[in-house]
Amino acid sequence: MYSYKLIDPSEYYVLHPRPAYLIVSGSSSGRLNVMAASWVSPVSEEPPLIIVAIERGSLTREYVLETREFTINIVGEEHLNLTYRAGTVSGRSVDKWKMLGLEEKSSKYIGVPGIKGSYGFIECVLNKVVEAGECDLLFCEPKAIHVREDLYTRYGWDLRKARILMHVRGRVFTVPGRLLFAEKK
Amino acid sequence: MYSYKLIDPSEYYVLHPRPAYLIVSGSSSGRLNVMAASWVSPVSEEPPLIIVAIERGSLTREYVLETREFTINIVGEEHLNLTYRAGTVSGRSVDKWKMLGLEEKSSKYIGVPGIKGSYGFIECVLNKVVEAGECDLLFCEPKAIHVREDLYTRYGWDLRKARILMHVRGRVFTVPGRLLFAEKK
Numbered sequence: 371m372y373s374y375k376l377i378d379p380s381e382y383y384v385l386h387p388r389p390a391y392l393i394v395s396g397s398s399s400g401r402l403n404v405m406a407a408s409w410v411s412p413v414s415e416e417p418p419l420i421i422v423a424i425e426r427g428s429l430t431r432e433y434v435l436e437t438r439e440f441t442i443n444i445v446g447e448e449h450l451n452l453t454y455r456a457g458t459v460s461g462r463s464v465d466k467w468k469m470l471g472l473e474e475k476s477s478k479y480i481g482v483p484g485i486k487g488s489y490g491f492i493e494c495v496l497n498k499v500v501e502a503g504e505c506d507l508l509f510c511e512p513k514a515i516h517v518r519e520d521l522y523t524r525y526g527w528d529l530r531k532a533r534i535l536m537h538v539r540g541r542v543f544t545v546p547g548r549l550l551f552a553e554k555k
Numbered sequence: 556m557y558s559y560k561l562i563d564p565s566e567y568y569v570l571h572p573r574p575a576y577l578i579v580s581g582s583s584s585g586r587l588n589v590m591a592a593s594w595v596s597p598v599s600e601e602p603p604l605i606i607v608a609i610e611r612g613s614l615t616r617e618y619v620l621e622t623r624e625f626t627i628n629i630v631g632e633e634h635l636n637l638t639y640r641a642g643t644v645s646g647r648s649v650d651k652w653k654m655l656g657l658e659e660k661s662s663k664y665i666g667v668p669g670i671k672g673s674y675g676f677i678e679c680v681l682n683k684v685v686e687a688g689e690c691d692l693l694f695c696e697p698k699a700i701h702v703r704e705d706l707y708t709r710y711g712w713d714l715r716k717a718r719i720l721m722h723v724r725g726r727v728f729t730v731p732g733r734l735l736f737a738e739k740k
Binding site: 372373374375376377378379380381382383384385386387388389409410411412413414415416417418419420421423442444447450451453454455458475478486487490492493500502503504505507509511512513514515516517518519520522525526527529534535536538539541542543544545546547548549550551552553554555 | 557558559560561562563564565566567568569570571572573574594595596597598599600601602603604605606608627629632635636638639640643660663671672675677678685687688689690692694696697698699700701702703704705707710711712714719720721723724726727728729730731732733734735736737738739740
C-alpha cells in the first residue's frame with residue numbers, strides 16, 4: 371500500500387510543475403518591465419477573467435496599478451534562461467527589458483506590448499485587485515490573445531512543436547511529455 | 556520571422572496544459588462529492604493561501620460553503636480516466652464518490668478526507684470567497700499536506716516517478732517530460 375508523509379502546509383511546490391509566464395508592464399512614462407510568474411490561472415469563462423498573483427513590493431505591481439494594463443506572455447523551452455533571469459532580478463535595480471535584450475511585439479488594444487518571439491501573449495486590462503497574504507491578486511480581462519501561427523491550432527497548442535515551459539522549483543523547469551487520451555464514457 | 560494570429564479572448568486554453576486536481580468536499584450530513592479542477596493556484600506564501608475557481612452552480616461549491624472544508628488531491632497518469640469522469644459528471648445526478656469507487660484517506664485536521672491512492676492531498680479551510688464571472692474564487696488556507704513517500708522528495712515531486720496529470724483540453728491530458736535546468740547566473 372501507499373504510505374503518506376506530512377509536509378509543511380506552506381510547501382506550495384506540490385502544486386507545481388505549472389506553466390511559467392512572462393508578465394510585461396510599463397510605467398506611465400513608457401519604461402517597460404518584465405517578470406516571471408506561474409501563479410496565474412483562468413478563473414471565469416463568461417466573462418473571461420484571469421488572475422495573476424504578484425508580490426506587493428514588486429515593480430510590476432506598481433506599474434500595473436499605474437496604467438491598469440499588462441501582457442501575459444506564454445513561453446517555451448527556448449526561453450528557459452530568459453524566464454529564469456526575469457524571475458530572479460528586480461526591475462528596480464536594473465532595466466530588465468534592455469538587459470534581457472527583449473523586443474516589442476505591439477498590442478492591438480493596449481499600450482503595453484508583448485514579447486517578440488514568445489509563443490503568444492494576452493493583452494490584459496486590470497479589473498480589480500484583491501489582497502492575498504503577501505501578494506495582490508490582479509483580476510484581469512483579456513482583450514486580445516496573439517498566438518504563433520506555427521504553434522497554435524484550432525485544438526490549442528500543438529504540443530509536438532510548442533514546448534510550453536513549466537516551472538518545477540528554483541532552476542528546474544520541464545515541458546509537456548506524452549499526450550494521454552481519457553476513454554470516452 | 557514568427558507570424559502571429561489573433562484568437563478569441565475567451566480561449567483560456569492558451570494557459571493550458573496545467574495540473575488537473577480532484578477536489579473532495581462533503582455535505583454537513585457526511586455525503587462526499589468529488590470534482591476535477593485545474594483553475595487552482597497558490598497565491599501567497601506567507602501566510603500560505605491557495606485559490607480554486609469553481610462554478611457557482613456546482614455541488615462542490617454548495618458543500619464547501621456549508622462545511623468550509625475541502626481537499627485538493629494531486630493526481631497522476633494512473634488517475635486519467637478517473638479525473639476525466641470526475642470532471643464530466645455532476646454530483647447532483649449521481650453519487651460520484653461511489654460511482655468512481657473511491658476510498659477515503661483520513662485528514663488530520665478537517666472532516667473531509669483525501670482520496671486513497673492519490674499522489675497527495677491538501678487539507679483546506681475556506682478563508683474567503685470572491686466573485687469572478689460565472690465562478691466563485693475560493694481562497695483557502697492549507698492546514699496540512701500529505702504526499703506519497705515514494706513520490707515526493709525534499710526537492711518536491713520526483714518527476715521520474717510522479718507522472719503529474721495535466722489537462723490540455725477535453726479528453727486530452729499530458730504529463731511532464733524532460734527536466735530542464737536554467738543556467739546559473
